Amino acid sequence: MSAAVVKHSKDRILLSVIGYTLLAILAFLCVVPFLLILSSSLTDENTIRMEGYKLFPTVFSTEAYKLLFEYPEAMIRAYGVTLMVTIIGTAVGLFLTAMSAYVLCRKDFKWRNQFTFYFFFTTLFSGGLVPWYLLITNYLQWKDTLTVLIVPSLMSVFYMIVMRTFMAGIPEAITESAKIDGAGDFRIFMQLIIPLSKPALATIGLFTALRYWNDWYMALLFISKEDLEPLQYYLYKMLGNMEGLRTAMLGSGAGVSIDIPGESLKMAMTVVACGPILFAYPFIQKYFVQGLTVGAVKG
Amino acid sequence: MSERRHRFWHDVVKYRTLLLMLAPAVLLFFLFSYIPMSGIVIAFKRFDYVGGVFGSPWVGLDNFKFFFESGDAWRVTRNTVLYNLGFIILGNLLPMITAILLFEVGGKWFRKLTQSMLFLPYFISWVVVGSIAYNFFSYEVGTINGLLTWIGMDPIDIYNTPAYWPVILLVVNTWKTLGYGTVMYLAAITSIDKEMYEAAEMDGANVFQRILHVTVPNLYPTLIILVLLAIGNIFQGDFGMFYNMIGNNGLLFSSTDVIDTFVFRLLIGSNEIGMSAAAGVYQSVLGFVTILLANYAVRKYDKERALF
Numbered sequence: 001m002s003a004a005v006v007k008h009s010k011d012r013i014l015l016s017v018i019g020y021t022l023l024a025i026l027a028f029l030c031v032v033p034f035l036l037i038l039s040s041s042l043t044d045e046n047t048i049r050m051e052g053y054k055l056f057p058t059v060f061s062t063e064a065y066k067l068l069f070e071y072p073e074a075m076i077r078a079y080g081v082t083l084m085v086t087i088i089g090t091a092v093g094l095f096l097t098a099m100s101a102y103v104l105c106r107k108d109f110k111w112r113n114q115f116t117f118y119f120f121f122t123t124l125f126s127g128g129l130v131p132w133y134l135l136i137t138n139y140l141q142w143k144d145t146l147t148v149l150i151v152p153s154l155m156s157v158f159y160m161i162v163m164r165t166f167m168a169g170i171p172e173a174i175t176e177s178a179k180i181d182g183a184g185d186f187r188i189f190m191q192l193i194i195p196l197s198k199p200a201l202a203t204i205g206l207f208t209a210l211r212y213w214n215d216w217y218m219a220l221l222f223i224s225k226e227d228l229e230p231l232q233y234y235l236y237k238m239l240g241n242m243e244g245l246r247t248a249m250l251g252s253g254a255g256v257s258i259d260i261p262g263e264s265l266k267m268a269m270t271v272v273a274c275g276p277i278l279f280a281y282p283f284i285q286k287y288f289v290q291g292l293t294v295g296a297v298k299g
Numbered sequence: 300m301s302e303r304r305h306r307f308w309h310d311v312v313k314y315r316t317l318l319l320m321l322a323p324a325v326l327l328f329f330l331f332s333y334i335p336m337s338g339i340v341i342a343f344k345r346f347d348y349v350g351g352v353f354g355s356p357w358v359g360l361d362n363f364k365f366f367f368e369s370g371d372a373w374r375v376t377r378n379t380v381l382y383n384l385g386f387i388i389l390g391n392l393l394p395m396i397t398a399i400l401l402f403e404v405g406g407k408w409f410r411k412l413t414q415s416m417l418f419l420p421y422f423i424s425w426v427v428v429g430s431i432a433y434n435f436f437s438y439e440v441g442t443i444n445g446l447l448t449w450i451g452m453d454p455i456d457i458y459n460t461p462a463y464w465p466v467i468l469l470v471v472n473t474w475k476t477l478g479y480g481t482v483m484y485l486a487a488i489t490s491i492d493k494e495m496y497e498a499a500e501m502d503g504a505n506v507f508q509r510i511l512h513v514t515v516p517n518l519y520p521t522l523i524i525l526v527l528l529a530i531g532n533i534f535q536g537d538f539g540m541f542y543n544m545i546g547n548n549g550l551l552f553s554s555t556d557v558i559d560t561f562v563f564r565l566l567i568g569s570n571e572i573g574m575s576a577a578a579g580v581y582q583s584v585l586g587f588v589t590i591l592l593a594n595y596a597v598r599k600y601d602k603e604r605a606l607f
Contacts (some may be wrong), residue, residue, distance in 0.1 A: 011506045016404050018400070022400060030478070033431045052437075052439070052444060053441065100321050103320050109314060119324070120606075122332035124590055125587045126583055127338050127339050128335075128580055129575070130575050130576035131334075131338020131339065134352060135334060138351065185317055185320065186316055220542075236426045240546065270427055277423060285415055292479065
């Protein structure tokens with residue numbers, strides 16, 4: 001920034017050398033694992049078994065991807081579950097978060113502090129995993145339902161607070177005049193607050209969507225039916241289980257003697273599972289940066 | 300009394316729309332946060348599915364006694380705290396240095412590209428990280444053993460050697476959170492008053508002196524807040540990371556088992572529901588106390604930044 005002071009003194013040159021070197025190394029280290037899985041997924045299986053995974057494919061092969069696209073049912077099913085959960089969860093979660101944040105930012109709402117505390121307290125203390133797990137499995141009986149993948153993760157107190165902080169910055173004069181015109185609270189929220197909160201909605205929406213997309217934990221706890229397995233959980237299962245990999249690929253009827261390119265297939269599946277995020281990344285990154293900066297002001 | 304009750308109902312009617320708008324959130328948190336709090340009683344019971352949460356027989360403090368006497372309590376608590384301490388130190392130091400360097404060197408283009416690359420690991424799931432770890436550490440086909448063999452050394456059995464894992468987990472966690480931390484510190488650096496830099500340069504400070512005496516002290520508030528908040532969560536292990544890196548590999552538990560993975564295994568793997576609940580309550584209470592202390596410390600330091 002202070003490069004405005006154009007000065008090529010010794011200390012500045014030294015700092016540049018250190019800075020460029022260290023940053024380049026760190027940035028490289030952050031990205032190289034992705035190149036490694038991509039390269040591994042494109043390497044011939046026998047070569048992997050003999051020489052191990054490598055940063056550059058010595059013997060190039062698309063065998064793993066061919067197999068993946070030849071028997072795509074399981075992968076498509078997992079993608080479908082994840083897409084559905086992400087879309088519904090993000091839409092409903094975002095709406096509820098915005099609506100409650102709006103109520104909590106209304107200074108004329110009498111029980112504003114009490115309700116804020118009601119939500120906030122849940123971040124300080126919890127009953128732990130066991131009671132929560134038993135509630136969902138034994139009392140709600142939500143095991144093996146889409147509901148369990150969506151509903152318990154709908155809202156987060158942190159997003160609510162970030163959203164409330166943003167909405168508190170909307171000038172009251174805007175809503176005052178609508179009130180005088182006789183608009184109700186819900187209409188003010190829908191027609192004035194939502195359009196004015198677009199930047200915050202975009203950020204929180206993307207955070208929520210990312211959380212749903214990357215979720216595997218709810219499935220680990222509550223899903224045992226294959227057709228309800230979301231993408232990340234499906235990947236998790238396949239990574240740990242070569243037999244399952246074979247069955248998923250070829251169907252249970254296939255003879256055990258058929259060899260599948262397991263090591264490259266694992267990596268190909270990983271690439272396919274994080275592909276959409278990596279593609280969307282350049283476009284969505286700035287919203288995340290914005291969101292973190294807002295959250296940092298008042299965590 | 301009736302005057303006050305009358306007033307209350309009057310207010311309910313007055314704020315009916317706002318209350319209705321808040322109702323779904325209130326219900327969600329009641330269902331998934333407050334009702335489970337009452338389930339803490341399981342920690343003092345021998346749970347059976349017939350009796351359920353409230354009908355199972357009481358066993359007093361037996362579950363806690365087993366948890367502490369087995370030595371598990373000490374092992375998982377020590378691991379959780381030590382890992383988190385490591386994550387806090389490295390997870391603040393490196394992002395701070397990175398943010399300072401990003402701010403000082405390079406043009407807009409370099410800065411943007413570097414920041415994007417650093418932030419990338421934040422966006423992938425722990426499952427994908429687990430797959431990457433397999434790619435590196437597998438005994439037969441792992442990249443690391445490939446390199447070791449190539450330079451003429453013997454391959455190492457990483458997945459069966461507990462001693463490697465503290466370092467590995469420290470590196471992996473830092474790798475995944477570096478971009479996030481850098482964004483935080485970069486935001487703090489950007490808000491430093493430019494006049495302070497100019498004053499330092501007027502005084503003849505070289506660029507390193509300026510960083511050390513102007514930039515770094517200005518980052519202390521951010522550092523202290525982030526560290527205190529992290530200390531408030533020092534008894535919470537990151538389940539996603541530990542479970543996807545280690546899984547149920549018992550050989551590594553001595554150096555990698557944290558409270559969260561322990562609680563999970565007792566509940567899902569061995570069906571020891573009472574003891575699992577007891578470990579969970581132990582964690583919740585410790586966490587509650589530390590977060591109160593941490594918040595008290597933040598309050599002392601900077602009232603504005605306190606959580607409550």
